[in-house]
Amino acid sequence: MSILHVQDLGASIASISPLSGVSFDLERGEIIGIVGESGSGKSLTAMSVMGLLPLIGGRVDQGTIEFDGVELTKISESDYRKLRGGRIGLITQNPMTSLDPLKKIGSQVDDVSLLHLGLDKAGAKARTIELLSDMRIPEPASIYHLYPHQMSGGMKQRIVIAMALAADPDLLIADEPTTALDVTVQAQIIRLLGDLVKKRNLSLVLITHDMSVVAQTCDKVMVMYAGTAIERGPVQEIFDTPQHPYTKALIACIPHEIAGGERLKGIEGTVPGVAQYPSGCRFHPRCALAGDICSKDIPTFEKGGKRAVACHFALEAS
Amino acid sequence: MTTLLDVKNLSKQFTSGGGLFRPVRSMHAVNDVSFSVKAGRVVGVVGESGCGKSTLARLVLRLIEPSSGTVQFEGIDLLALKAKPLRALRARMQMVFQDPYSAIDPRFTIRDAVTEPFKVQSAGLTSKQTNDKVAELLSVVGLSDQLAKSYPHQLSGGQKQRVGIARALALNPDLLVLDEPTASLDVSVQAQIISLLEKLRDELNLTYIFISHDLSLVKYFCDEILVMYLGRVVEALPDTRAPARHPYTRTLLDSTFDPDPKSRRTIEPLAGEVPSPFDLPSGCVFAARCSKATEKCRSQLPVLTAEGGHPVACHNPL
Numbered sequence: 001m002s003i004l005h006v007q008d009l010g011a012s013i014a015s016i017s018p019l020s021g022v023s024f025d026l027e028r029g030e031i032i033g034i035v036g037e038s039g040s041g042k043s044l045t046a047m048s049v050m051g052l053l054p055l056i057g058g059r060v061d062q063g064t065i066e067f068d069g070v071e072l073t074k075i076s077e078s079d080y081r082k083l084r085g086g087r088i089g090l091i092t093q094n095p096m097t098s099l100d101p102l103k104k105i106g107s108q109v110d111d112v113s114l115l116h117l118g119l120d121k122a123g124a125k126a127r128t129i130e131l132l133s134d135m136r137i138p139e140p141a142s143i144y145h146l147y148p149h150q151m152s153g154g155m156k157q158r159i160v161i162a163m164a165l166a167a168d169p170d171l172l173i174a175d176e177p178t179t180a181l182d183v184t185v186q187a188q189i190i191r192l193l194g195d196l197v198k199k200r201n202l203s204l205v206l207i208t209h210d211m212s213v214v215a216q217t218c219d220k221v222m223v224m225y226a227g228t229a230i231e232r233g234p235v236q237e238i239f240d241t242p243q244h245p246y247t248k249a250l251i252a253c254i255p256h257e258i259a260g261g262e263r264l265k266g267i268e269g270t271v272p273g274v275a276q277y278p279s280g281c282r283f284h285p286r287c288a289l290a291g292d293i294c295s296k297d298i299p300t301f302e303k304g305g306k307r308a309v310a311c312h313f314a315l316e317a318s
Numbered sequence: 319m320t321t322l323l324d325v326k327n328l329s330k331q332f333t334s335g336g337g338l339f340r341p342v343r344s345m346h347a348v349n350d351v352s353f354s355v356k357a358g359r360v361v362g363v364v365g366e367s368g369c370g371k372s373t374l375a376r377l378v379l380r381l382i383e384p385s386s387g388t389v390q391f392e393g394i395d396l397l398a399l400k401a402k403p404l405r406a407l408r409a410r411m412q413m414v415f416q417d418p419y420s421a422i423d424p425r426f427t428i429r430d431a432v433t434e435p436f437k438v439q440s441a442g443l444t445s446k447q448t449n450d451k452v453a454e455l456l457s458v459v460g461l462s463d464q465l466a467k468s469y470p471h472q473l474s475g476g477q478k479q480r481v482g483i484a485r486a487l488a489l490n491p492d493l494l495v496l497d498e499p500t501a502s503l504d505v506s507v508q509a510q511i512i513s514l515l516e517k518l519r520d521e522l523n524l525t526y527i528f529i530s531h532d533l534s535l536v537k538y539f540c541d542e543i544l545v546m547y548l549g550r551v552v553e554a555l556p557d558t559r560a561p562a563r564h565p566y567t568r569t570l571l572d573s574t575f576d577p578d579p580k581s582r583r584t585i586e587p588l589a590g591e592v593p594s595p596f597d598l599p600s601g602c603v604f605a606a607r608c609s610k611a612t613e614k615c616r617s618q619l620p621v622l623t624a625e626g627g628h629p630v631a632c633h634n635p636l
Contacts, residue, residue, distance in 0.1 A: 037504035037505065037506060037507075038504055182366040182367055182531065182592075183366065183531065183533065183570060183573045183574060184569060184588045185366075186573065187575075187588070188588070190575075191584075209504065209505065210505075210575070211577050212534075212574075212575035212576060212577040213575055215576065215577050215578055215579045215582070216575045216579070235579045236579045236580070239577075239578060239580075249506065250505065250506065251577065252509075253506050253508065253509040254505065254534075255509075255512070255532075255534050255535045255537075255538035255539070256534050256538065256576065263513065264509045264512050264513055264538065265509060265513070266507065266509035266510030266511075266512075266513055267506040267509070267510070268510075270474045270475075270477075270504075270507060271504065271506075
């Protein structure tokens with residue numbers, strides 16, 4: 001059974017609907033990449049699963065989120081609070097702002113196991129030091145007493161990961177965990193996350209704008225555009241035979257060593273804001289293949305099955 | 319090919335502290351950097367945050383004063399020039415900044431922003447000439463001249479960066495210094511801007527210095543590449559296909575993810591992080607993180623030596 005099953009998820013904030021039509025499954029020990037440009041709804045999807053939308057005045061108003069058999073859209077805030085930081089861990093984008101600058105990092109990690117595992121202070125400290133060493137942090141016992149400003153960005157992100165893992169979660173949601181980091185540090189963190197997933201049989205939702213990170217780490221991928229899912233499938237298939245014109249164009253935007261002098265192609269136009277979502281398929285104004293139907297009917301995101309695509313003119317798998 | 323820009327032994331130190339109880343500390347942001355740029359070439363400068371690449375960009379245009387060294391533009395010593403002739407020469411070398419959101423004055427219309435260079439140079443254009451110039455510049459960068467009356471907040475990030483490029487092109491420069499021009503943009507927009515820059519280089523015979531942390535982008539876009547680490551150039555790749563000779567360059571290449579799930583590899587991440595520039599080691603700046611480091615590397619600074627036209631600063635090059 002899937003650890004996470006999201007079906008036709010939609011969310012609203014006040015009178016706008018920035019998210020709709022998101023469906024995916026995640027098995028134990030699997031990594032799914034959610035990829036898209038800014039404003040595509042990746043982070044809103046994560047916030048919906050974490051039950052954090054009320055923080056920004058929003059709510060889930062469509063679909064279901066099933067976590068290990070429990071329907072999350074129906075549970076109370078106090079039950080959610082037990083899950084968050086407990087069985088579901090969150091790694092945020094910016095390690096510079098997700099740690100409390102006034103507290104020693106050790107006690108910040110301690111708090112998680114004090115709250116969720118009911119350990120005593122000494123037990124929590126021992127657990128924290130063990131976690132820090134699992135994060136390949138040198139000299140964890142002395143790092144325990146440092147403040148966040150005394151550490152580099154990569155080190156801070158390891159602390160954030162340690163906090164997310166402190167209560168032994170089943171599911172980890174990482175929202176752009178390496179975007180604020182340098183390339184060599186990014187490589188370290190991505191490697192660490194991959195190893196942790198294997199070692200602890202975790203499930204990971206990896207949110208990123210970087211198709212290369214997806215290619216190197218994920219088992220499957222969901223591509224989002226303007227607040228909705230447009231394509232989903234096993235990572236190799238998505239790269240080999242993208243069926244949505246946007247997915248294909250997005251892959252063509254990645255600069256890499258070019259054989260035969262093929263030049264980089266951008267996608268004309270920009271991602272529309274929530275207030276300017278076009279009718280029908282939201283990608284149609286930028287799509288080279290768009291026909292009359294694309295501006296009228298919203299293409300359905302086929303549910304079930306490994307692959308899904310929301311396009312009236314889905315490209316043939318060839 | 320004529321040499322457009324010649325930089326020799328350029329260094330910049332910044333100091334901090336110097337209060338009653340704080341000793342003055344100095345850091346070498348740029349340390350003994352020499353290189354030259356031939357007309358029509360695209361020279362990439364790549365490195366992680368804090369390596370001095372943006373400081374180098376500013377030094378080259380003398381936006382900040384170097385601590386030592388020389389910069390010659392077509393044989394003219396930039397550092398010997400007084401304010402007026404320097405300003406006149408700056409018309410031929412312009413800069414495009416990283417963050418298009420803050421590079422344009424929010425109270426300027428796009429027309430004001432694009433025509434500011436003429437005011438600075440006291441070009442004395444009539445209103446008709448100004449209108450023509452604005453229309454011409456906006457069309458060169460692919461913007462509609464309807465936007466001339468807009469303010470920056472009404473434009474998308476990609477459009478703002480096009481305005482930044484239009485402003486840099488206003489005075490028909492020969493050299494453009496591009497400081498991470500796409501770092502804050504989405505990939506599809508990054509691809510648009512890069513292909514615009516390619517087109518402009520061919521049409522206007524421009525020479526670029528392209529600063530970036532993204533090695534795959536630099537390899538795609540540039541003719542030759544300077545690799546910086548802690549203020550020093552550690553390797554100068556004469557072309558993008560040249561194999562890396564410095565272990566740091568090798569690591570940077572290995573840390574760059576390939577956008578192809580088939581070529582997934584186990585990355586052996588670099589241990590440790592960049593040392594503090596306030597407290598540089600006496601030998602090779604990379605020795606502490608280098609797997610090939612010997613006693614000599616820790617005690618003796620390697621100098622950039624060209625062998626077969628491929629300069630590298632390493633005692634044990636690959």
